[in-house]
Amino acid sequence: MQIPFTACPGLFYTTPAQDGFLYRLRIPGGIINYQQCQIIADIADNYGSGYIDITNRANIQIREIKQRINIEVLQQLQIFSLGSSNANIDHIRNIMTSPTAGIDTEELIDTRPLVKAWEEYITANSHLSELSAKFSVCFDGGGKVAIKYQPNDIILAAELDQSDVYLRLYLSYGEKGEASKDTGILLKPEESIQVLAALAETYLKHIDTKAHRKARLREIINNITIETYIQQVKEKLSPNIFDIRKNSLCDSATLREKNHLGIHPQRQTGLYYIGIVVPLGRLESWQIRGLANIAKRYGDDNIRLTPWQNLLLTDIPQNQILEVEQKITNLGLNSSPTDIKSSLVACSGKRGCAAAATETKEDALNLAKHLENLMILDSPVNIHFSGCSKSCAQHTQADITLFGVTLETANETVPAYQVYVFGHLLYEYVTLDKVPALIRQMLELYQKERLSLHESFGQFIDRHSHQLNQLFSKSSPNLTFTILKSHV
Template sequence: MDSIDSDTTADGAAAESGQRQRAATSTRATQLADAPGAATRRPATAAAGDRPARPARAARPNGQWKVDGKEPLNVNETLKQKDDGLNVRQRIESIYALGGFDSIPKEDLHGRFRWWGLYTQRKPGIDGGRTAQLETEEIEDSYFMLRVRVDGGALTAEQLRVIAGISRDFGRDTADITDRHNIQFHWIDVVDMPEIWRRLESVGLQTTEACGDVPRVILGSPVAGIAKDEVIDPTEIIDEIVRRYVGDPSFSNLPRKYKTAITGHPSLDVVPEINDFSLVPVVHPELGIGFDLWVGGGLSTSAHLAQRLGTFLAPERVPEVWVAVTSIFRDYGYRRLRNRARLKYLMADWGAEKFRQVLQDEYLGYELPDGPPPPQPTRSGDHVGVHEQKDGNFYIGAAPHVGRTSGSALLGVAELAESVGSNRIRLTPYQKLLVLDVPGDDVERVVEGLRELGFEARPGSFRRSTMACTGIEYCKLAIVETKATATTAINQLEERLGSYADEHKLLPITLNVNGCPNSCARIQTADIGLKGQLVLDDDGEQVPGFQVHLGGGLVSEQRAEAGVGRTVRGLKVTADGIADYVERVTRRYVDGRSADETFAAWALRAEDDDLR
């Protein structure tokens, strides 16, 4: 989970500390709002006419390069213009790897290192109540999280072996599969980075622009090229964009991070609603097979779903349209305020019609044809289970516990795949892993082998449908622990509701667990989303817990339209009470649902008391 790269993470130490402060302030404000008698406390307001009319405030520049010029308006923009983040690699290899952690200046450590996938991780032993109270230097360790980008989610067995070796040799055997096709290591020492890069690049992997204000890893269908029901294979398109533009200084100073998702599978398996630039497959009645373009999605503390531009993109047009949309973000994106520097805010202000017009008139020089929307998916996009490929072999999708694995386990996956003649492994945007090209006679052996390695191809519904961010174990912004908490809840729920779910034909209820307000675990688009904060238990003691979001979801076989969830005033659960709450609300859903009503639909219409 890309959790320490949240929408509210800033480049500088002061900004990072400020984000923790705001997160804690938000938590405290929520606690006060939910306190007894809070509903009667209101700020005093003046009667109409008591206050003199204020003159309209003059419009302030938003830092849009094409509107306001390139004069930097804050410390983050100054840092980026002073020296491109791409340039820091040379200093890492020639200076910091020799001098160690203490030789790194703050501007590089808290800013430019991200352009190469590096963040300082959280120092062990600092509880969530101190997240907003400490300065960055006090909360960070001298070790790093390192993010390896796996564009399209595609790995060879050899590449997975190298990843496993790095984990074991340099990362204390840590490895997380994120919800964005990345592998994350922890406990990385800067002195080891030259050797780590050498190993990665020897097999075609990279950490270039895995973080930072740049084009991030490109999500792609994990079953591209093999699925029997695939509409179009976008692998070559993704490869071309990565080859030509990742590491290109033209796009190494965007207002904020920029996320791309491209799929040719009808399940829409790359969460297109919450990416900046998304393509999903369509068949045009006259122009044939191509893509539908969605722009401006993103979650964090302010959720925006991507908007369709209504255009049809022929496959050969995709790279130049990607460049054009990315350039609009670079040139017109807001840079003055860091918390409004995502494409979603520009899209919200402009609207799809204006965005399309600017795209065509200023950047492409031609009009794009109108196109149809994609049909609603007819099956799950997580690809868990055993599925036949179009060549007669099988791919097997398996779930770890909320993305948490190890280098040793990944080495085992590589060896298992090779033992049945497979050389291809895939990662998914749901923290899952696939082994491709498995002969039919070997399917059960691979299923059992994956199980022994901690990957379940036939998981219970809660193990399959639960995700969690990195949490307080490593993330400097987190308030509560997530991975172990979610794993414990999954095990309890499988025991309590496993047979009950089968008996009542429950579809998987998505449970997304996040360690802070930033929604790296996509809490607004889950059936049940849990936002980490400190809460009061039954004894009035402050303990780790979560605010509850209900009824969100992305387009799926059960849901024709994406939507964000709702919150219920005062609805919180303690960390050790997750399973109790989910069991309770699930049973109420079964008792109160109408025929074929999904959990999300019921949660959005249910009375507040039914959701407590």
């Protein structure tokens, strides 16, 4: 079996981590059924340490694997669609779409058939394995749970043009970390796979296939210019398919992402989906089995993973919601959007990654325990613990970011955090014992001084953007001795 070189974890090749081998199950669209859940739980128990992690691309990772998974088990995973039938393309990043595709009350198009069609296309075209393992495609159906703001090389986002539904094309280029840019091009949904194929082939044309590190699409476009790239894509298509339609971006394209957690009506009358908080994206194998049983008994047999590292149970009849909620509680989980853990993100940390400076997951859970006992967070605040600069767990900017560092003293090396709000560095070298109190005081300041319950943390920060240092200095008067530097 010829597997392309990649530093990214996958299923058909092993990636060593600090805590053992790491396997990643690529799940296009993020939907898994009862039987698949049972198989995943078995793998976690038999090969790992009895847990799985949901990633920010709605994948599943199994960590702490001490021995390679044998070929018979890998083949079983293929049979049950937990591994690509073409191992050569299994390293390509997971195809993303909204976790509410097909059930969203506001969506313009069900994107699940598009995800399936694109997955079938890349599976049938092994030469696309030469693309960067980070090559990523996203379909947004235009619903209330938006996915088009997640980082991806190519985004096709549904919108109305008069009475017709089109897919607007966004491409990643410019500075690293910038959001994908609107090309002004609208496509008919039935044209999307042909256009994606041309986009991928044009990208591949400019890659040095012999290099171990394949250039990202952003780098290729930056090198040849967006105009040249679009023109070369157009040359691969029939004129009537890529006859560029330039439209100004609609007002409706502003951020409309709504919280997916809690209980929400589906477009199917009488049915609901429940968004469940998965603390730091981690589930024990017994919880996976329990959720699968709930999905099979009360829902549509499926669990939907989200890029926010939570999950949905779908097709729950209204008269069974209370019973399902109790069973979720019995699994040690909940569906509350105000749970501090609902917006808490952390990478694997020092235990799982040699690059990490801190035990991020442990520190994040300690923060959650501290906050749960002392305050109610009535508006979601995204808090991201990152052990190093790679920011593996979350690529988008968080409300509050804690970046792991080490503090060198005369006698020892002490783990600590730099604390940022929306990219503004506020505190350096905050030691672990002072982190919970500092974050609590920052959140209490926000709740006390916001204009209303509807002012988000981001809006609050933006309003005070020119005086953040002064603003937060009064939130931590007793912590100044732990902060060696403070600036914006």
